[in-house]
Amino acid sequence: MSARQPLNFMPVDGPLAALDLLQVSRCGPVLQVCLNRPAKRNALSDALIRQLHTAFLNLPQDIRVVVLSGAGEHFCAGLDLAELVERDIHGAVLHSRSWHAAFEAIQFGTVPVIAVLQGAVVGGGLELAAACHLRVAEDSAYFGLPEGQRGIFVGGGGSVRLPRLIGTARMMDMMLTGRVFDADEGERHGIVSYRTAPGGGLAQALALAEKIAGNAPMTAFAVMHALPRIAEQSPAEGLFTEALMAAVAGNTPEAQGRLKAFLAGKAAKVVKP
Ligand code: 1HE
Secondary structure: OHHHOOOOOEEOOHHHHHOOOEEEEEEOOEEEEEEOOHHHOOOEOHHHHHHHHHHHHOOOOOOOEEEEEEOOOOOEOOEOHHHOOOOOHHHHHHHHHHHHHHHHHHHOOOOOEEEEEOOEEEOHHHHHHHHOOEEEEEOOOEEEOOHHHHOOOOOOOHHHHHHHHHOHHHHHHHHHHOOOEEHHHHHHOOOOOEEEOOOOHHHHHHHHHHHHHOOOHHHHHHHHHHHHHHHHOOHHHHHHHHHHHHHHHHOOHHHHHHHHHHHOOOOOOOOOO
16 A cells, blocks of 8 residues: 555544544545555455445545545455355345445545556445446456355445446346456446556546546536436436536536636647547
């Protein structure tokens, strides 16, 4: 972890500092939340899920982007299998719902979240990555859903988010055959938004975070909250929701200021890559 941590990240105070399974630090408007159970490959225990939920419900108000990472060689080995045994049916439903609540706080929280992925991104780890808004993968990353082999099913929102990301047929293949995708395949299939060399994930995520932090907060809100909902609506409803969201976003003082700046020749043009 320390090799990946730029020097200008500072520890945080308050409730986030008390979370012993996460390492939370900040650099200006960017908060880094790092899963910190490397000895267990960042497996998601009940306590770690609770701490993730707490972290995303208590983001400092001046934070504009979160970078979610995992300490060590692997992003996350998924559900802590040591805790799976001895759970009755009611307990299992509540357990899955606790993941849903925590991951909802990520996907539909206050700021965009960029996941930095290396090594294993499997089972619940892939479900967690799917709840984030962008995914940066180092070359070492690989993606699997070993639930099929373990005799269980996804329970962290994977059946809702992953088909939308990679397609139902591909998810069926992963769960039925244990197929694992490497970073190239993950990129081709839509899991990975950006690829980097080993050790480059955090720097890439920070460069993206800087761009995102420069956006108008209402635009970030519209992208996070309106866009996925519109995608689930009928075209007629979607267009109506879009019109309302566009009117709200366009009438903020910040939008007005940005439009005037462009017209005065004071804002960046769109540049061909
Ligand atoms: C664990 C877990 C875990 C590692 N729960 N303890 N997830 C899986 O089925 C993936 C299971 N894990 C693995 O396949 C491998 O551990 C990895 C490929 C992730 C990493 O391999 P490696 O060789 O680097 O580590 P390791 O030696 O296998 O594991 C190191 C330790 O972490 C070891 O414990 P130790 O006490 O013997 O040192 C492992 O037991 C422990 N460990 N992964 C508990 N997952 C809401 S539903 C979601 C459903 C799912 O996520 S199912 C998928 C579960």
